[in-house]
Amino acid sequence: MIAAHVRGSHVHILVRADQAIGKVVNELKAWSKRKLRKAGYHIPKVWTVGGSKPYVFTDAKLREKIHYVIHEQGRMMEHYLDKGFR
Numbered sequence: 001m002i003a004a005h006v007r008g009s010h011v012h013i014l015v016r017a018d019q020a021i022g023k024v025v026n027e028l029k030a031w032s033k034r035k036l037r038k039a040g041y042h043i044p045k046v047w048t049v050g051g052s053k054p055y056v057f058t059d060a061k062l063r064e065k066i067h068y069v070i071h072e073q074g075r076m077m078e079h080y081l082d083k084g085f086r
């Protein structure tokens with residue numbers, strides 16, 4: 001994971017992966033749902049179908065996406081930023 005920003009109603013996650021993007025999204029959703037259930041949140045429907053899945057091919061675009069995920073989501077709630085991507 002490169003960066004993540006958790007909001008009250010959604011999450012932004014920026015990852016580097018060697019798998020198909022659909023598989024990565026499905027695995028992130030499944031893992032997150034299990035963690036929510038274990039923490040006692042039994043919301044009937046956690047995720048919507050799909051999600052934004054843009055690819056990033058340049059360092060400049062990666063920096064832009066990191067900035068968007070960390071700094072352009074409103075008031076800071078919870079976030080993660082890999083220190084190697086500053």
